[in-house]
Amino acid sequence: MNRRYHLAVWIVIASEALLFAGLFALYWSYRGEYPAAFSSGVALDIHWIGGLNTFILLTSSFTIAWSIHMMRTLRPRAALWSLAATVVLGLAFLALKLFEWSIHIHDGIVPGIHYYSGPAAGRGISLFFTLYYMMTGLHALHVVAGLSLVVWVLVRVRRGTIFPERYVALELVALYWHFVDVVWVFLWPMFYLMR
Amino acid sequence: MTARSLVFTYILLVVLAAASWLLADVGGGTALALLIAALKTLAIALVFMELWIGHASDRVIAVVALFFVVLLCAGALADVVTR
Amino acid sequence: MPASFWSEPRGLRSWLLTHDHKRIGVMYLFTVLFFLLLGGMFALVLRLSLVTPENALVSAHTYDKLFTQHGIVMVWLFMIPSIPSAFGNILLPLMIGARDVAFPRLNLASYYIFLVGGIVVCVALIAGGVDTGWTFYTPYSTSSAAATNWAVIGVFITGISSILTGLNFIATVHTMRLKGMRWRDMPLFVWNLYSTSIILVLATPVLGLVLLLVGADHIWALGIFEPAAGGDPVLFQHLFWFYSHPAVYIMILPAMGVVAEVVSTFSHRRPAWYGAIVLASLGIALVGFLTWGHHMFVAGMSTFDSGVFGALSMLVAIFSAIKVFAWVSTMYGGSITLATPLLYVFTFIFLFVFGGMSGVAVATTSLDVHWHDTYFVVAHFHFIMVGGTMTGFLAALHYWFPKLSGRMYSETWAKLACAAVSIGFILTFTPQFLLGNAGMPRRYATYPAQYQWLHVLSTSGACLLALGMFTVAAYLLYAIVRGPHVDNPWRSASFEWRSASPPPSENFVDVPVLKDAYDYEDVP
Numbered sequence: 001m002n003r004r005y006h007l008a009v010w011i012v013i014a015s016e017a018l019l020f021a022g023l024f025a026l027y028w029s030y031r032g033e034y035p036a037a038f039s040s041g042v043a044l045d046i047h048w049i050g051g052l053n054t055f056i057l058l059t060s061s062f063t064i065a066w067s068i069h070m071m072r073t074l075r076p077r078a079a080l081w082s083l084a085a086t087v088v089l090g091l092a093f094l095a096l097k098l099f100e101w102s103i104h105i106h107d108g109i110v111p112g113i114h115y116y117s118g119p120a121a122g123r124g125i126s127l128f129f130t131l132y133y134m135m136t137g138l139h140a141l142h143v144v145a146g147l148s149l150v151v152w153v154l155v156r157v158r159r160g161t162i163f164p165e166r167y168v169a170l171e172l173v174a175l176y177w178h179f180v181d182v183v184w185v186f187l188w189p190m191f192y193l194m195r
Numbered sequence: 196m197t198a199r200s201l202v203f204t205y206i207l208l209v210v211l212a213a214a215s216w217l218l219a220d221v222g223g224g225t226a227l228a229l230l231i232a233a234l235k236t237l238a239i240a241l242v243f244m245e246l247w248i249g250h251a252s253d254r255v256i257a258v259v260a261l262f263f264v265v266l267l268c269a270g271a272l273a274d275v276v277t278r
Numbered sequence: 279m280p281a282s283f284w285s286e287p288r289g290l291r292s293w294l295l296t297h298d299h300k301r302i303g304v305m306y307l308f309t310v311l312f313f314l315l316l317g318g319m320f321a322l323v324l325r326l327s328l329v330t331p332e333n334a335l336v337s338a339h340t341y342d343k344l345f346t347q348h349g350i351v352m353v354w355l356f357m358i359p360s361i362p363s364a365f366g367n368i369l370l371p372l373m374i375g376a377r378d379v380a381f382p383r384l385n386l387a388s389y390y391i392f393l394v395g396g397i398v399v400c401v402a403l404i405a406g407g408v409d410t411g412w413t414f415y416t417p418y419s420t421s422s423a424a425a426t427n428w429a430v431i432g433v434f435i436t437g438i439s440s441i442l443t444g445l446n447f448i449a450t451v452h453t454m455r456l457k458g459m460r461w462r463d464m465p466l467f468v469w470n471l472y473s474t475s476i477i478l479v480l481a482t483p484v485l486g487l488v489l490l491l492v493g494a495d496h497i498w499a500l501g502i503f504e505p506a507a508g509g510d511p512v513l514f515q516h517l518f519w520f521y522s523h524p525a526v527y528i529m530i531l532p533a534m535g536v537v538a539e540v541v542s543t544f545s546h547r548r549p550a551w552y553g554a555i556v557l558a559s560l561g562i563a564l565v566g567f568l569t570w571g572h573h574m575f576v577a578g579m580s581t582f583d584s585g586v587f588g589a590l591s592m593l594v595a596i597f598s599a600i601k602v603f604a605w606v607s608t609m610y611g612g613s614i615t616l617a618t619p620l621l622y623v624f625t626f627i628f629l630f631v632f633g634g635m636s637g638v639a640v641a642t643t644s645l646d647v648h649w650h651d652t653y654f655v656v657a658h659f660h661f662i663m664v665g666g667t668m669t670g671f672l673a674a675l676h677y678w679f680p681k682l683s684g685r686m687y688s689e690t691w692a693k694l695a696c697a698a699v700s701i702g703f704i705l706t707f708t709p710q711f712l713l714g715n716a717g718m719p720r721r722y723a724t725y726p727a728q729y730q731w732l733h734v735l736s737t738s739g740a741c742l743l744a745l746g747m748f749t750v751a752a753y754l755l756y757a758i759v760r761g762p763h764v765d766n767p768w769r770s771a772s773f774e775w776r777s778a779s780p781p782p783s784e785n786f787v788d789v790p791v792l793k794d795a796y797d798y799e800d801v802p
Contacts, residue, residue: 003250006249006250006253007250007253007256010252010253010256010257011256013256013257013260014256014259014260017260017261017264018260018263018264018267020264021264021267021268022267024267025267025268025270025271026271028268028271028272029268029271029272029274030275032275032276051212051216055209058208058209058212058235059205061205061208061239061243062201062202062205062208065196065201065242065243066198066201069197069201174243174244175244178239178240178243178244179244181239182239182240185232185235185236186229186232188215188232189215189228189229189231189232193215193216193219193224193228194219194224194225194228195219195220195224
């Protein structure tokens, strides 16, 4: 029975990976066409936020994995705290993201052909930032979805409908959350490090 | 997964991320950054997502999906750079 | 005898909220048949308008809408779901001895999602129509009329349904096979559905993304494919065809599965080269992903990519050929029953071979430079899609009609209709190879007068094809109410025939005992 759900979630993850694939393909193709513009685009991004967000998501992957371990070792209360930590970290990620976007918008960096090339002119820079918004935006949507699922699991642990003898839902949600982390593992160097 | 493997993996991830950050301006940065990202992904997938101890079919799904992601990127990129 | 799934449980609510895969499959069946009719109507008007060189019937702009909408409706609302979502849903659990699919409620959801998507596409048709071609190429699609967005959204929604269906099938095959049924015991239709499902879950998301981009670009001028912003329309095509080429294998693999079953049953023989067919099915699913660039030889793609994609495209022919040889081998030495399903299979094999060969032809880069965007390509893909998938669908319809209804149709009328469909098809599309080779571009509303005779032939064929299809509908509908009762008229050994016709709600009364799905030594 559980096998069915595990398999289904892995298939969903595979599907989602292919959803992002198109955007990755666009990024790498345009980077191939406009290497200088993309490099300068990366230089313009806010590096401390990117780095901090990476640390946050990596930690949240650890905390949700830890909560499963706590469940397995018959410590549901510790699992609950670990899940709560995951939620807090996820919210922190989103808050930082919104903060980051607001700074960009304030500086005139917006998606689309209306992008007013400020400090770094040249073709391709608007493509960089359009992709930046699209990819981090789509990723953020997935963070929201994943976070909703984590909250749902947290509530069920609190209520006792997820417990050490039956915690499949927790495992499945954790899988999805790790996937969301993996996507960011690639977005981070692509938009913040490779200059 | 044991508590120890979880903690070790987390530490590894943070170390790799830090390395990535510090080496960002080194020459050949793109390849290095992607390599580190790949290593982090492997760690998350094998340990946190339990692919190492899980079912073979889950591993197959993950590998196949990865293959196709790379395929699409490669096909489009190859076009652009060989025009 | 238990009541059939049609009557038990009773009431409209029990249908609308059903979890029964057979009822869901039936709902899909009637829905796709409606869209077949709609897409067919567009085609008929289109072909009628081409009877005169100056196209007295429709304006050029209307013509653009006709071929666009024919394509959109046929591809996403008929071809993609037809065999897998209708027959796949009905048959898959029966064929592996299960009582339902892995996720029955998800299955129902996938149907309603499909329905909503279809309705949204219809909204597009009413809201001014779509004229971008079913391929939505940028930059026209991102700047054309508002109805394009509706079509894009509608197709996106049907894509979600596809993914859910594929997911359900994969999970079902992995976890719900009858105890003792190994992978190598599975019927070939199941193997083909499984291969199709792999494509469904991996390719469709890319379509989803690219449609999202088109819609977003339309609304917010993102300019991601806009040359003025440094964008590249060819990249749209990369993303679009990365889905749309595997999509044609979504269309053909289930049809091939039907062919395998029909060939086996009507030769009263175990399928020859079972293992090879299985590998070929998975092989087609894989290789289908490696070839998308062959749609872009003259789009501005690099010569390097053109060369690579051209070479890779040849691989599919190998797997397809293996299958054709296997089917023919199965029939050779078998005890043949020349009934309508097998006649459709003959048509399938004949047309698929020619369609496939024309595919190898257009995959040759240097030749495609001449044929791209001409009627030659149109003929090629119709040979495969209509000559292949459509014929497979008709074979499935006739093969499993007794299973679903418990009744038999008139074999005489069926054979007549088969002849009309087959001859009508050949008459419609063979002239198009000649037209294309002579240089007539596709999607053109008018043409030079000297090509009129080919167009008249083609349109005549289309009318005959349509007549054949309507005849099929007529005698099948008649048979539903007046046909003689039957149970297993084909004396098939396959698992689905071991339950009553029509089956009861829970598929099997007692837990089925594992038997060989192709054991014809046992069945007289």
